[in-house]
Amino acid sequence: MNKPLVGAFLAALLLGAGAAPVVAAEPAQQAQESASKAGPEAKAVTFAGTVALSNCSGSVVRSPDSAPTDPALVLSNGHCLESGFPGPGEVVVDQPSSRTFTLLNASGGGVGTLKASKIAYGTMTDTDLSLYETTSTYQQIEDSYGIQALELETAHPAAGTAVTVASGYWKRTYSCDIDGFVHQLKEGRWTWKDSVRYTPECQTIGGTSGSPVIDDATGKVVAVNNTGNESGQECTDNNPCEVDENGKVTVREGINYAQQTYNMVPCIGAGSEIDLDREGCGLPKP
Numbered sequence: 693m694n695k696p697l698v699g700a701f702l703a704a705l706l707l708g709a710g711a712a713p714v715v716a717a718e719p720a721q722q723a724q725e726s727a728s729k730a731g732p733e734a735k736a737v738t739f740a741g742t743v744a745l746s747n748c749s750g751s752v753v754r755s756p757d758s759a760p761t762d763p764a765l766v767l768s769n770g771h772c773l774e775s776g777f778p779g780p781g782e783v784v785v786d787q788p789s790s791r792t793f794t795l796l797n798a799s800g801g802g803v804g805t806l807k808a809s810k811i812a813y814g815t816m817t818d819t820d821l822s823l824y825e826t827t828s829t830y831q832q833i834e835d836s837y838g839i840q841a842l843e844l845e846t847a848h849p850a851a852g853t854a855v856t857v858a859s860g861y862w863k864r865t866y867s868c869d870i871d872g873f874v875h876q877l878k879e880g881r882w883t884w885k886d887s888v889r890y891t892p893e894c895q896t897i898g899g900t901s902g903s904p905v906i907d908d909a910t911g912k913v914v915a916v917n918n919t920g921n922e923s924g925q926e927c928t929d930n931n932p933c934e935v936d937e938n939g940k941v942t943v944r945e946g947i948n949y950a951q952q953t954y955n956m957v958p959c960i961g962a963g964s965e966i967d968l969d970r971e972g973c974g975l976p977k978p
Contacts, residue, residue: 693769693771693820693879693901693918693919693929693930694896694897694898694899694900694901694917694918694919694920694948695898695899695901695930696745696747696748696769696771696772696898696899696901737856737858737865737867737906737908737911738798738799738858739796739797739798739799739800739858739860739863739865740796740797740798740839740840741753741795741796741839741840741841741842741904742796742842742858742859742860742903742904743766743793743794743795743796743806743860744793744794744796744802744860744861744863745768745772745791745793745860745861745902746774746791747772747861747899747901748768748769748772748861748899748901748902749768749858749859749860749861749862749899749900749901749902749903749917750766750767750768750772750793750860750902750903750904751766751767751768751842751858751860751903751904751913752764752765752766752767752795752806752826752830752833752839752841752842753765753766753767753841753842753843753844753904753913753953754830754841754842754843754844755843755844755846755957755960756843756844756846756957757960758830758841758960758964759830759962760829760830760831760834761829761830761831762829762830762962762963762964763809763825763826763827763828763829763963763964764806764825764826764828764829764830764832764833764841764964765812765823765824765825765826765841765960765964766793766806766808766823766824766826767821767822767823767902767904767913767916767953768821768822768824768901768902768916769820769821769822769901769902769916769917769918769951770784770814770815770816770819770820770821770822771816771820771901771918772822772901772902773811773814773822774789774791775787775811777816778814778815778816778817779816779881780816780817780881780882780883781817782815782816782817782978783813783814783815783817783975783976783977783978784811784813784814784815784822785811785812785813785814785966785968785978786810786811786812786966787810787811787814788809788810788811789808789809789810789811789824790807790808791807791808791824792805792806792807792808793805793806793807793808793824793826794860795833795837795839796860796863797837797838797839800863803837803839804833804836804837806826806827806828806833807826807827807828808824808825808826808827809825809826809827810824810825811823811824812824812825812964812965812966813956813959813966813975815975815976816882816884817882817883817976818883818884818885818975818976819884819885819951819952819955819956819975819976820882820884820916820918820919820951821916821951821953821956822902823956823966825964842904842906842911842912842913843911843912843913844912844913844953844954844956844957845907845910845912845913845914845953845954845957846954846957847954848952848954849870849888849907849914849915849952849954850870851869851870851871851872851873852869852870853869853870853907853908853909853914854867854868854869854907854908854909855867855868855869855870855890855894855905855906855907855908855914855915856905856906856908857890857894857896857900857903857904857905857906857917857950858903858904858906859896859899859900859903859917860903861899861900861903862897862899862900864900866893866894866895866896866900867893867894867908868890868891868892868893868894869890869891869893870888870889870890870891870914871889871890871891871947872889873886873887873888873889874886874887874888874889874934874935874949875934875935875936875937876934876935876936877919877932877933877934877935877949878927878932878933878935879919879927879928879929879930879931879932879933880927880928880929884918884949884951886952887949887950887951887952888905888914888915888949888950888951888952889934889944889947889948889949890947890948890949890950892946892947894948895920895946895948896917896920896948900917901917901918901919902916902917902918903916903917904916904917905917905950913953914952914953914954915950915951915952915953916950916951916953917948917949917950918949918950918951919932919948919949920932920946920947920948920949921933921943921944921945921946921947921948922945922946923945924943924945925943926941926943927941931943932949955972955973955974955975956973956974956975958970958971958972958973958974959973959974959975
């Protein structure tokens with residue numbers, strides 16, 4: 693996994709040990725310039741709506757049907773939960789949380805703090821995501837900070853789509869294309885399905901876990917960044933392997949991955965409630 697970090701001290705340790713190519717956050721202007729290089733048709737992706745967690749990245753997201761008065765949701769990874777990694781088959785729902793998130797503006801500056809009321813959903817089974825419900829509504833965030841939530845795409849993305857991974861933790865962006873999709877992505881004890889594989893340009897690092905993967909053309913979130921093969925090992929922690937429909941295993945050292953989010957959109961009901969029984973909901977149940 694793109695390891696969650698425990699503050700700047702651990703980031704410095706990782707730098708010194710060479711365990712991951714963690715680098716200081718690039719200036720916000722430079723990050724925006726790098727995002728705009730994805731192609732002439734692409735929109736410049738900014739940091740507006742992204743958040744920094746204590747150890748990961750994330751974003752304020754909404755479904756197309758979300759109302760302004762609904763509690764705002766923050767999307768990140770399941771492996772970024774403050775309670776630790778959920779085990780295989782474990783699904784966390786409606787757990788109290790007082791976690792805080794630093795909300796960023798377009799240039800990557802912190803403009804305010806959002807507070808969770810609960811972990812609405814979290815898992816590392818089939819996918820690797822968490823959704824926090826916050827104490828603020830979408831309208832309150834927009835009125836207070838001028839920041840709109842990122843909209844979740846409702847359809848499966850396509851190979852070749854130009855995307856930007858926007859890390860609120862590092863205030864850094866990574867631009868590349870969706871290279872393809874992985875039938876099963878295995879890492880240690882966990883297995884994820886229909887994962888997004890990036891082209892090599894997206895060299896995501898520790899702390900980028902939970903970053904939104906944004907379609908450059910639409911500005912919508914199509915996935916959540918979560919892992920990469922660091923040293924060429926096969927199916928070990930921090931070294932996921934690809935398994936196709938016939939059981940063939942492929943290792944791609946240096947390649948990074950994300951988990952799609954379209955299948956969670958039908959799970960979001962009125963008032964931002966997560967209802968795993970709603971029609972079309974593709975998230976695992978407890």
